[in-house]
Amino acid sequence: xxxxxxxxxxxxxxxxxxxxxxxxxxxxxxxxxxxxxxxxxxxxxxxxxxxxxxxxxxxxxxxxxxxxxxxxxxxxxxxxxxxxxxxxxxxxxxxxxxxxxxxxxxxxxxxxxxxxxxxxxxxxxxxxxxxxxxxxxxxxxxxxxxxxxxxxxxxxxxxxxxxxxxxxxxxxxxxxxxxxxxxxxxxxxxxxxxxxxxxxxxxxxxxxxxxxxxxxxxxxxxxxxxxxxxxxxxxxxxxxxxxxxxxxxxxxxxxxxxxxxxxxxxxxxxxxxxxxxxxxxxxxxxxxxxxxxxxxxxxxxxxxxxxxxxxxxxxxxxxxxxxxxxxxxxxxxxxxxxxxxxxxxxxxxxxxxxxxxxxxxxxxxxxxxxxxxxxxxxxxxxxxxxxxxxxxxxx
Numbered sequence: 001x002x003x004x005x006x007x008x009x010x011x012x013x014x015x016x017x018x019x020x021x022x023x024x025x026x027x028x029x030x031x032x033x034x035x036x037x038x039x040x041x042x043x044x045x046x047x048x049x050x051x052x053x054x055x056x057x058x059x060x061x062x063x064x065x066x067x068x069x070x071x072x073x074x075x076x077x078x079x080x081x082x083x084x085x086x087x088x089x090x091x092x093x094x095x096x097x098x099x100x101x102x103x104x105x106x107x108x109x110x111x112x113x114x115x116x117x118x119x120x121x122x123x124x125x126x127x128x129x130x131x132x133x134x135x136x137x138x139x140x141x142x143x144x145x146x147x148x149x150x151x152x153x154x155x156x157x158x159x160x161x162x163x164x165x166x167x168x169x170x171x172x173x174x175x176x177x178x179x180x181x182x183x184x185x186x187x188x189x190x191x192x193x194x195x196x197x198x199x200x201x202x203x204x205x206x207x208x209x210x211x212x213x214x215x216x217x218x219x220x221x222x223x224x225x226x227x228x229x230x231x232x233x234x235x236x237x238x239x240x241x242x243x244x245x246x247x248x249x250x251x252x253x254x255x256x257x258x259x260x261x262x263x264x265x266x267x268x269x270x271x272x273x274x275x276x277x278x279x280x281x282x283x284x285x286x287x288x289x290x291x292x293x294x295x296x297x298x299x300x301x302x303x304x305x306x307x308x309x310x311x312x313x314x315x316x317x318x319x320x321x322x323x324x325x326x327x328x329x330x331x332x333x334x335x336x337x338x339x340x341x342x343x344x345x346x347x348x349x350x351x352x353x354x355x356x357x358x359x360x361x362x363x364x365x366x367x368x369x370x371x372x373x374x375x376x377x378x379x380x381x382x383x384x385x386x387x388x389x390x391x392x393x394x395x
Contacts, residue, residue, distance in 0.1 A: 012104035136236035158278035159256035159269035228320020336384035
């Protein structure tokens with residue numbers, strides 16, 4: 001008797017993670033069924049995905065976008081039902097028919113639906129790092145309470161997950177783990193001086209040397225904030241204190257991360273820099289399936305280099321560690337301030353080197369902010385955005 005297909009909701013289907021997920025799913029039509037797709041601005045791309053994969057539902061945030069999508073789907077005689085709004089994102093993430101949710105909406109906007117999927121006990125494929133940065137303790141409590149399955153999609157956390165002993169129950173000591181080694185490419189500006197960093201442009205910042213990513217994530221990679229957010233993620237995913245998470249700059253992006261054990265062993269996951277590998281691993285876990293990825297050619301690579309991160313030229317990583325150690329609302333405010341700062345940089349309202357001082361000014365206001373529940377954290381998020389806007393307008 002054939003296995004029942006896994007029914008999948010993809011939050012953020014038009015982004016790079018969503019597109020890669022659909023690519024992997026299309027390679028295994030006997031295993032997966034797309035139940036719902038969501039997107040924000042790229043309506044033509046969302047329509048094309050709906051026509052190809054025939055989901056039962058498609059969701060956009062704005063009514064005008066929903067109307068545009070309905071027209072495109074009607075022209076193609078598609079039976080996909082178009083829904084609209086933030087509540088609809090939660091609806092398709094918690095449907096009884098939904099087996100797994102790919103959480104790939106960038107930014108804090110993806111957090112409510114991702115949290116709802118966890119509370120509903122779904123298999124959550126987590127590519128939205130802001131969910132853990134903004135509300136890590138609330139999200140992990142929801143996973144534990146509902147019995148949801150949580151699988152990380154970020155290549156680094158997926159690599160750590162693959163390298164840990166299974167099953168891993170959230171205790172580094174019991175697993176014999178000394179440190180998590182979180183690798184970073186160093187981004188496009190790794191070799192630039194402080195003076196040169198002051199002159200970089202948005203066009204340069206979005207050109208990542210190894211990975212194909214969205215504009216916001218590319219800027220975060222260039223500033224090392226992406227790695228800082230991943231440190232906070234790793235803390236929650238693996239119950240690891242900040243001092244047990246070491247960032248290692250590895251320009252080739254071949255070792256995606258590693259785990260160092262108390263006996264001196266280091267187990268690493270290697271592969272071509274292609275997000276379809278962690279996506280396929282999470283989709284099929286504990287099995288493995290083909291992902292369409294080019295095999296890794298170690299002879300062509302020839303060498304692997306490692307460096308310590310420079311926290312002077314790239315202070316965003318330092319700020320992320322400080323926010324993690326401060327705890328409470330600090331990580332949420334770090335994330336919100338960074339989103340405002342990156343948007344201002346991409347719109348040429350501030351320079352690249354203005355991003356860290358803007359974030360630091362907001363973090364100084366995070367002490368004492370309540371963080372007991374989601375409402376507290378959302379208020380902290382809004383406060384951070386207001387402070388960040390005031391900073392870059394005034395300065």
